[in-house]
Amino acid sequence: MADEPRYVEHAFDGDVHILRIANAPVNTLRTEVRAGLLQGLQAAAKQGARAIVLIGTGRGFSAGAEMTEFGKPRKPPSLNEVFDAIENSRAPVVAAIHGNALGGGLELALACHARVAAPGAQLGLPEVKRGFVPGAGGTQRLPRLIGLEALRLIVSGDPVGPEEALKLGFIDAVLPGDLERAAVAWARQHAGDKFTLARHRTDKIAGYDAAAFDEAAKKLTARSRGQESPKGCVTAVRAAFTMPFDEGLNVEREQFQTLVAGEQSQALRHIFFGEREAVRIPDLPADAKPLPVNKLVVIGGGTMGGGIAMSAANFGLPVTIVETSEEALQKGLKRCEANWERTVKSGRLSQAEYEKRRANLTGTTDFDKAVGEADLVIEAVFENMEVKKEVFARLDKAARPGVVLASNTSTLSIDEIASATRRPELVIGMHFFSPANVMRLLENVKGAKTSPVAIATATEVGKRIGKLPVLVGNCDGFVGNRMTGKRGPQIEKLLLEGCLPQDIDRVMESYGMAMGPLATGDLAGLDIGAAVRKARGTVAPVADAVVAAGRLGQKTGKGYYDYDENRKRMPSKEVEQIILDLAEKMQVRRRKIEDQEILERVLLPMVNEGARILEEGIAYRPIDIDVIFINGFGWPAFRGGPMFFADRLGLKAVRDKLAHYAEATGDANLKPAALIEKLAAEGGSFATLKSAPKAA
Numbered sequence: 001m002a003d004e005p006r007y008v009e010h011a012f013d014g015d016v017h018i019l020r021i022a023n024a025p026v027n028t029l030r031t032e033v034r035a036g037l038l039q040g041l042q043a044a045a046k047q048g049a050r051a052i053v054l055i056g057t058g059r060g061f062s063a064g065a066e067m068t069e070f071g072k073p074r075k076p077p078s079l080n081e082v083f084d085a086i087e088n089s090r091a092p093v094v095a096a097i098h099g100n101a102l103g104g105g106l107e108l109a110l111a112c113h114a115r116v117a118a119p120g121a122q123l124g125l126p127e128v129k130r131g132f133v134p135g136a137g138g139t140q141r142l143p144r145l146i147g148l149e150a151l152r153l154i155v156s157g158d159p160v161g162p163e164e165a166l167k168l169g170f171i172d173a174v175l176p177g178d179l180e181r182a183a184v185a186w187a188r189q190h191a192g193d194k195f196t197l198a199r200h201r202t203d204k205i206a207g208y209d210a211a212a213f214d215e216a217a218k219k220l221t222a223r224s225r226g227q228e229s230p231k232g233c234v235t236a237v238r239a240a241f242t243m244p245f246d247e248g249l250n251v252e253r254e255q256f257q258t259l260v261a262g263e264q265s266q267a268l269r270h271i272f273f274g275e276r277e278a279v280r281i282p283d284l285p286a287d288a289k290p291l292p293v294n295k296l297v298v299i300g301g302g303t304m305g306g307g308i309a310m311s312a313a314n315f316g317l318p319v320t321i322v323e324t325s326e327e328a329l330q331k332g333l334k335r336c337e338a339n340w341e342r343t344v345k346s347g348r349l350s351q352a353e354y355e356k357r358r359a360n361l362t363g364t365t366d367f368d369k370a371v372g373e374a375d376l377v378i379e380a381v382f383e384n385m386e387v388k389k390e391v392f393a394r395l396d397k398a399a400r401p402g403v404v405l406a407s408n409t410s411t412l413s414i415d416e417i418a419s420a421t422r423r424p425e426l427v428i429g430m431h432f433f434s435p436a437n438v439m440r441l442l443e444n445v446k447g448a449k450t451s452p453v454a455i456a457t458a459t460e461v462g463k464r465i466g467k468l469p470v471l472v473g474n475c476d477g478f479v480g481n482r483m484t485g486k487r488g489p490q491i492e493k494l495l496l497e498g499c500l501p502q503d504i505d506r507v508m509e510s511y512g513m514a515m516g517p518l519a520t521g522d523l524a525g526l527d528i529g530a531a532v533r534k535a536r537g538t539v540a541p542v543a544d545a546v547v548a549a550g551r552l553g554q555k556t557g558k559g560y561y562d563y564d565e566n567r568k569r570m571p572s573k574e575v576e577q578i579i580l581d582l583a584e585k586m587q588v589r590r591r592k593i594e595d596q597e598i599l600e601r602v603l604l605p606m607v608n609e610g611a612r613i614l615e616e617g618i619a620y621r622p623i624d625i626d627v628i629f630i631n632g633f634g635w636p637a638f639r640g641g642p643m644f645f646a647d648r649l650g651l652k653a654v655r656d657k658l659a660h661y662a663e664a665t666g667d668a669n670l671k672p673a674a675l676i677e678k679l680a681a682e683g684g685s686f687a688t689l690k691s692a693p694k695a696a
């Protein structure tokens, strides 16, 4: 008979028992682990253990609950039954933590009599980021161990290292060296101590100050806009201070169950798993290995080139910026330095770390020499095809054979750029987003001839420098900009039919967007869109009139809004008049437009274009599109992205609404895409569409 996999190993060191969680890769607390722990604890009790060490095998202690078990009937034993066994154990149970102890993993440790950790461990309760609250006593035990500080940890969901955990008081020791050995020795030494379980501690929750609690809660939730889980965390943690332990557990359970079943949590989990899926490229041959990259060269040290170079330097990849003149080069390098210095000043970067990063960055005007030494080149010069082709022809001559040449273009064809070289198979788009040292999204753009090796290399380097690379096909605007571009005509119509810029932005921002579309236009500069329209021979009456009035956005102090000297935006009387005059001239009768209509008319054109992008195979999977919007376009993760939005609405409703708005607004672009028609007719959804109809 084949051996059943063992999810918990039971070992001994004299009379100290060791229970090792063995559920690779991250030791989630799946049913078999919970059952194994319970059995192990019972066996250890029977055998008269003097102390019990609970430890993880492999990469870490435990990353928490098995999220794929969510939404299904829970099989016993529950985590709480395991915790009861720990808390009832006569022998002290010591959690020995290395790597991650997150969520349910940390809750397991908090139920133990004591906790020790290895340097470099990460301890946290990130449930809030998945849209729910810790559901196995974390909100009740942590406050009893560390007081009000627990609110910060639970509402932010950010993990802390062992030094901070020790200072806060929820671990008992940091043990360097072999953790299991050290933990066994520690447990043996302390086996006779009197431990007070977290559930019985009262010292840290005594003297509850409602006003101080409210004040802290307000600060911590100020930035979470329409997100529900931070509020749920506050409710549950408050119960720790105001109720007996078991009643607090009930409050926590109620919050957990409501939130976990809610749409926001589903959206957040959709994105959590989606981000892991999107970086995997389905049809990449197994032998397509990334080329080694130890030296990056960035051509152009402007806004984007500087940001890309900073990302590389931040993650320890030596990088050289190539510029056309010494002056432009110094300007580019100075901008990077100033950026880092601001971070040092704000306390988020140490001087030593800054110097380390700065040492990874060099600059030159010697194009051929630098490019000749490059393992990968990323071009970020002006957005002009002639200039790009000239640069790529030069790159092809100067770079060693086999070196990948990437372009950061946001609109130009990768195929045409590649045609300027004799290595089109090694040319790829690496489309970063501004500010490139901050934004996580990287759209890697595959041209017609781009090889698997070039794709593997761009993906690997992207990950290495802290980005989330999503592979997309070559088309105008790629995925993100192509979809957002489709909002424009409906926004114009909304403005003429009855909205003002602030109405549209208010609706989109209360939906959760970091910034509404009109304010975003002001930030980027309204002249950019005007130039595109001019080149394409299209018009946008309102936008054109705003630009004609010299209102180019924040850089001119006015755009769709007026701006004060602190760049605070204010509704503009002038823009209102421009809109009213235009509506009158165009004989559009203005009416009150409901928020729901605004939301749908801004989002549905994007959904429709997303469907076309899938039909064309420009994106592999619907989830790729959602991940792009969450990581590059200020879309709140708790909304799950545009394709998730469509699924929640139901594709039949999406189809009907699109058809309605196409008819009502005379916008042919809103005619439902064939894929939406098909899925709506089948009763399908984007979620059921595992990959695009055609391969990208």
Ligand code: NAD
Pocket (backbone or CB within 6 Å): 299, 300, 301, 302, 303, 304, 305, 322, 323, 324, 328, 379, 380, 381, 382, 383, 384, 387, 391, 408, 409, 410, 411, 431, 432, 433, 434
């Ligand atoms: P920018 O004008 O700030 O910088 C371009 C830099 O390239 C300048 O410093 C210029 O001196 C340098 N340059 C020009 N020709 C060169 C050459 N032959 N060799 C070396 N350096 C040269 O422009 P940017 O905003 O950084 O945009 C660069 C690219 O990134 C464009 O293709 C743009 O479409 C793309 N992009 C921009 C954004 C954005 O938000 N700005 C976002 C994504 C992608």
